[in-house]
Amino acid sequence: MVAIIPHASFIAADLVQKTKGSQIPSKQGHKVNMRTHRVDLKDEAREIERVYPNFVQIVILLGTFYYGIERLQPWSTDATGTSYKKIFVNAFVVGLIMIGVISIKYWQHGSRTLPKFDTVYSFYLPFMISLLFDTPSTVTNTILILSVLNSYKWDVQLLVIFLQFSLVYFNFETGDRLGNIIGVIINSLLSSILKHIGQLKSLDNIDSNLFSILLTNILYFSEANSIHFRILKGIILALMTTIATSYILKKILYVKPFMLSILFAVGLPVFTKRFIHLVDGQDPLLWLVGYIVESTTRQKILFAWFSILLLSVPSVLIEKDSLSLNTSRKVWHFIIFLLIVPSFQIDSNFVKIALSGTIPVFLSVEYIRFQNLPPLGSVIELQLRRFADARDHSGPLIISYLYLLFGISIPLLVNNSPMGLIGLGIGDSLASIIGKRYGQIRWRGTQKTIEGTLAFTITSLIVCLILLHFDKAIVFSHLTALQLLCVCTLSGVLEGNSVLNDNILIPAFMMICEKLCTL
Template sequence: MVAIVPHVSFTTANSAQKTKGSQIPPEEIRKINMRALKVNLREGSRGFECFFSNFIQIFILLGTFCYGFKRLQPWSSDGIDTSYKQIFVNVLVVGLIMISVVFIKYWQHGRGSLPKFDTVYSLYLPFMISLLFDTPSTVINTILILSVLDSYEWDTQLIVVILQFCLVFFNFESDDREKNIVSIIINSLLSLILKYIGQLKSLDNIDSNLFSIILTNILYLSEADSIQFRILRGIIIALITVISINYMLNKIMHVKPFILSIFFAVGLPAFTSIFIQLEGDRNPLFWLVEYILESATRQKILFAWSSILMLSIPSILIEKDSLSLNTSRKLWHFIIFLLIVPSFQIDSNFVKIALSGTIPVFLSIEYIRFQNLPPLGSVVEKHLRRFADARDHSGPLIISYLYLLIGISTPLLMNNSPMGLIGLGIGDSLASIIGKKYGRIRWRGTQKTIEGTFAFIITSYVVCLILFYFDRAVIFNHLTALQLLGVCTLSGVLEGNSVLNDNILIPAFMMICEKLFTL
């Protein structure tokens, strides 16, 4: 028996010896050992399944990374840009630092100290997005990635910050060091605040790190000057300012919630008009009204959006009880796809401006719900909870709808691409519905099905082809039909094997693949 299950049998034998005159019959001991063997086999099977799904993810991520490396040729004398050499050396150093810290902690504390596999995305996504869409900020964004290691004890956090300062010193001239040191401080503070708010449940360490890097770029690092970016940055700064003041009023002066509601309602528009910088110091609200009124097309788009929302929102709320949670959530994906894709073909700038303003509005809605500010807090809580999933219920924040909005907006704002809409509105939605209803064969290590993955690939590719051949805005004119199939296939397989939130992973990865094929 000891030879079959060494650890379990040894424990059983010791227990029998410690029990003087034990009357446990040999047959019972055999059954106990067999049950323990089955448990160990199941654990070993789960370990293999997780290894299988992780291997597929690593294969896809490493493959796209190597493809970008090959196309950019950082060590070639004929390379596109000599700065690519510095970028790839820096990401190699950061990757080695992360591996070293993880290994040291594993050596000291054992397997329980290992970070989640999804930590690889905290390195991959910021690096690849910066590399492909904002190359000058890639080095500092790669350095900011190290903040994901601050989930360890304070001594490790201190070492991480020192390493970040050292990397800034070696990578930048004296004129740029001060700016990038400030960005490290801002990113660290934002990450701590997000962890505090999300309690590492609604937002885990990886989510907090990714969003802190995004916010650091929006608020401080990015030099983009488009009107939609100025609107987005201005409203977010105004929102952070009002929330900070409300927090101090509540903690220090113990102001009543109703007063906080009034200040929020008055302060947000007031600060927005201050922080959004337009030509001629124009008032943002007056500018927006004029911008809409000067074009009949924009008025028609706005009317169409209002009509669809006024019809769909009550209908979904009424039929919610007769629909499964998954189906009712995916309906919103379809609705957003129908709202944005046709409008983006007609007036892309207006859609991007609308999205830039909508993101802070939804953040404001979540703040009102989170703080239960009267009179809307309880109403918002009641309706949003009806569509909340397990992740939303696990912590204080309801984040699914925020993830959805950020996911579909990012490719549109950064790359004029509807990939996020196609991936989430069509591919992911049908993959989830078909997978749950007809799926039989599961990807090892996940609850997702291969049938769902095929549904993702086929439906998203069909929609891409429709836009490819009939779109008046010439979307995807830089890609071939075969390349579009490659984007959909890689994204579908990655989605099927990953447990990272689909609303973030799918749009970001599809945008990365789309850009890689154009290098």
């Protein structure tokens, strides 16, 4: 009996211990739970860091979008008779379609089909720029935005084109429908060509869509009649025609590269003369020579440009090896700022004409490099690769210098604004240099630093205030110092939290904010 009782007590105690163990974790189980909890917390922290930059961008974009709605009043009508209600209703429908198509693909194939966050810019930038600077074209450009969904399979592409045609039908009268349908087709073709050339690496889906909308407006929709726009449109048409002719000859007749070089050198001037329409049918080259000769100011500007380039280009190339890649790239930003800002204050029309001619020239340089046309193709390849970044190396195109040119040119050509020059030539350059060398505090979820953002904001603001104070022309005369501070601060924070190419985003966003301040 005595032997049995202790044994029974032991069993009872063991049962109690097991029962308690099922309710209260043991020491070992507690450690496991703590490790699991720490892993969960780390996962949550990583998720917050991943989402945080997107949250900041959404707040800024929605804030500026809402401000535009408040100032424009959706129920009002602008001076050209365009209904803002129609514009915003169409934008709402397009936004719902984009969300719907993305949701269907997600439901069918999971998260791997979700587009990048930067897809929001494929809606925001074309819509806001059209709304603020070319209001009558806003409905059309909003419909074109749907082409960004064409990165999916052919059935989705057909669906998107059908939806675009349907929106054209409901938004336009009979006489305007055919023209807008042709515009949709042109934009789809241009977007597909850009995706094919860039292999969705040099130019991703968002870049291809943004540039296709820009080209469609330049080549087809825009009714601007200024001399610089006619030059830009004519040379781009000439360039595209020359490239298309060369492509056909290369594929069908197997023309050698040397003959393609000759064709390009001869064809581009011939087609340029054909597509640029000046008053009284003047020859474009003779007109340009006369335009420069008649003004000593323009001659001095040209002399200053050539002098700066002759001194700076060899110096940068010689010192390239002693500078970091980032610093050597930003030096070009400073040089372009020095070239254009003083000249624009003296003769803005001449600068805009020069930029309109420079854009196709740079596109021609990239075509020669891309096709390796003798004798310059290999030389251009060697020099440009020295300043190429990771994205330039990821695909067949070197696009950084083209983005830089587009970024500084578009605000000047569209709104007579040097915001692109200030944002890229000063703000972005110093933000990158200071952020990399002295930055310690990073924006959550990014590699960019708050010190870099402060450098962007402060230096951009200082240059804006200098122009506001000393410039005798109209640059920034319509803005207050407080408004300039808001523009520079918002742009700096957006730059610090975004991954979209700065040369596209920053000039466009600063131009939009500048315009919003004047509504």
